[in-house]
Amino acid sequence: MKDLDSAGLDCLAALADERSFERAAQRLSITQSAISQRLRSLEAQVGQLLVVRSRPLRLTEPGKVLLRFARQLQALRTDVARELGAQVAPNERIAIAINADSLATWVLPALDPVVQAGLREGYGLELVVDDQDFTHDWLRQGEVLGCVSTVSQALRGCLVRPLGVMRYVAVASPEFLQRQLPEGLNEANFASTPFLVFNRKDDSQVQWVAKAFQVQSPRLQERYVPSSEAYVRAVCMGWGVGVAPELQVRPLLQSGALVALRPELSVDVTLYWHQWKLVSDLAPAPARVALLDQIGQALARGARAALK
Incomplete structure (x- = not known):
């Protein structure tokens, strides 16, 4: 062929x-x-x-x-056009998959230089959002050229680099604790306590409860709020206990709008950046850093500044 x-x-x-x-x-x-x-x-x-x-x-x-x-060919075509100072083809864009909590916290500032350059040079960046355990499927199926994922093993033909650890903590509003949990969250009441969950792929609440009370596969009263920003807002409004990125709720903990439950306990999620290896014999030497590599470098810098 x-x-x-x-x-x-x-x-x-x-x-x-x-x-x-x-x-x-x-x-x-x-x-x-x-x-x-x-x-x-x-x-x-x-x-x-x-x-x-x-x-x-x-x-x-x-x-x-x-x-x-096709995705790799489009990315190479964009790199060659940029290197030659030519117009990037209309609608040309690089798609990557990001987990919602990273998108809500550290990813946008990290990618801003790449996006601003794209506005000048004519290419676009498309962000696909999914749970961090499932973004890797988008890469495997060819839907995206890179992803932020919890998977550590690289696909054949891909590069992988560690980004850092997102720390998830259990939080609730002071009003909710006073009304629903005056004696605190414990072994006797966790099963009857509402827990907010991002979606049906999200198991961070189950992981936190399992660690906190040494139980396997705890069953919780789950209330779904499928937006990272709305999720934290719902916790602040007293809808239930949330397990959210410490990076996201840190200002709310400092202001007293939220209270950490068992602050010494966390669910730590290690994140990795995966991307396809793109090699072009067309790009002049010395060629500038390929766009996909720039995206990976920008995410690595942003992760180092924001994550553990």
């Missing part, structure tokens, strides 16, 4: 992002007929079905393999 059609690969990437032929066509400023024709040509070239034409559409396993290649 050689000389894969780059226009067809761009169509595949647009379909993966937009999940419909209509929106993919709008994104690439071509007709739906052109999208279909280029996709059929690419499928004929590789001899396999790449997209299941459902609502929403989804990629087949061969489609995910080609999607990884």
Whole structure:
């Protein structure tokens, strides 16, 4: 297999992002007929079905393999255009997956220099949000070129570097403690106490209770608040006990708006940055640092400043 059609690969990437032929066509400023024709040509070239034409559409396993290649090709194309001082193609963007708590705390300041450079040079940065235990799946499936994850093992063809440790602590509002837990949280009442949970992938509350009271797989009264910022606000409003990043709630603990439960106890989550290895024979030497490498370096600097 050689000389894969780059226009067809761009169509595949647009379909993966937009999940419909209509929106993919709008994104690439071509007709739906052109999208279909280029996709059929690419499928004929590789001899396999790449997209299941459902609502929403989804990629087949061969489609995910080609999607990884399409993402890497787009990133290389962006790097070469930047190196040559040429205009970056419209809608060109680098997608990375970030966990919500990192996004709510240290990631935006870390990435700001990269984003500001992108505004000047014409490329974009797309942030995909998922639980830190699941961002790695986005990388494996070719949806993103890099991710912040709890997984320490690199995929084949990827680089990994440790970022640091996010420390999670149990907190509640003074009013909630006075009303619901006048004797404090203990072995007798934790099962009847409302705990706020980010989503059904989030198990930090279970981990904290298991450590605090030496119980396996504790069952909790869970109340879901699927936003990092709203989660902390709900804890402040007295909706229940939360297990949140110490970095995020530190000012609220200092002001007395929140109280730490068992402050000596925490759930420590080690984070890693993963990215695909991108090597181009086209970039002039000495080439500037590749964009994906710049993103990884920026996250590493931000993590060193913010995390343990």
